[in-house]
Amino acid sequence: MPTDANHRRFKDALYEQFARVGKAVSAPKRLELLDLLCQGPRTVEALAEEAALSVANASQHLQVLRAARLVEAEKKGLYVEYRIGDERVCRFFHTLRGLAEGRIAEVEQVTRAYMTERGAMEPVGGGELLRRVRDGEVTVLDVRPAEEYRAGHIPGALSVPVTELKKRVAELPKNREIVAYCRGPYCVMAIEAVKVLRKRGFRAHRMEEGVVDWRARGWRVAQGEEAAS
Amino acid sequence: MPTDANHRRFKDALYEQFARVGKAVSAPKRLELLDLLCQGPRTVEALAEEAALSVANASQHLQVLRAARLVEAEKKGLYVEYRIGDERVCRFFHTLRGLAEGRIAEVEQVTRAYMTERGAMEPVGGGELLRRVRDGEVTVLDVRPAEEYRAGHIPGALSVPVTELKKRVAELPKNREIVAYCRGPYCVMAIEAVKVLRKRGFRAHRMEEGVVDWRARGWRVAQGEEAAS
């Protein structure tokens, strides 16, 4: 029997399976959806809205992601809730993103251009800031939408979506340093929040890391509403 | 100014850059090339041969990988040597493969079918075996082609390509346990080697892990010829 031909067939079959994952992350919009889903489960409509897609198109992309087993869908009454398949999927996405950041110069160019135009401050972050956040030395603000906070947040963080920040600024302690975070390094919500806070005299900083990075470090992630104050 | 539209443009540009990496790993053959390159640098011809591609086609795939900055090319006289861009690229490939293994059932089906047909033995491996290999408690055999051994091998391993094994079996110590490794879990060279060795009365085992896994653990990888005995 032609064992060489068999070997070729096996390899082809194997890499074809691996490529299912590759194909799933080969479209920009699917990466955006995946990124969003790493922040928490969502309905098709919500995803379409946030990624600037038609609902039908979003649905199709989600089915591709589902076929590659990267995301899962669950029918909840009238809605279909999509969620990330498991923790490793987010890790994988982050690995891909990190690789692109490290090796594709255009990534930095594109972000730098946008961030400076937006007047983004130094993207404070890194180990020291993370440690202070973890040890509770600062007031931590989660400025993402409330559902994302509920799906998972840094323990001790207050949920103040950036859209409500101006209204609720009185709730914040004036004398303590504030660290705001959102979805990650490319998310502008925390940048916006810091701008607002500084204008009002707070000592505020932005943390680049998001919940996924937090979890990746093996630190605990809290779920649900914030504890009563 | 329409800052919302700008934001959309930024996101689109950003995810498009990330997708360059995704697109690069969306074709089975490119994944195979990447896998081979993780074992060591090679010429276009050698890659085409091993991946069962025409030279022109291999060249085109390699250019796609290069455009995504995953591999690098260097002209060496008449040949062009392709190599992995950096360590992280191999890690990324391994992450992708691991994700596919963990989440796509077909991967296991396909391998199980082929492995049992080939009469593969239990895929011994895991922490304990790795430890014994690292601590030099067994004779370690690198059964890949000699160039791959030269590009990087487990310290202390002997280079005995599976193609030469039968001729050179006399060089091996009869009383010590032997552990053979090759490119990784889907590579059949070590399986073949173990089969040959056991038939000749050696106590031989296969290790699933390859050099990339070894390096990923932060252990030292040796390069060049083996030390004179």
Next chain:
DNA sequence: CAAGTACTCAACCATATACTTGAATATCCC
């Protein structure tokens, strides 16, 4: 059961992609 909502399906179009074939380029060796 009728109306409304959230999602999926089917058909369609434009473009992108994998692969082939044959020619062009670059380098080495004589």
Next chain:
DNA sequence: GGGATATTCAAGTATATGGTTGAGTACTTG
């Protein structure tokens, strides 16, 4: 310089893919 070799380029083809539009399905609510 001329011939041989390794790689890339260019053109062509069949198929796959991302996106649109409009109809279909499944569930909820009145």
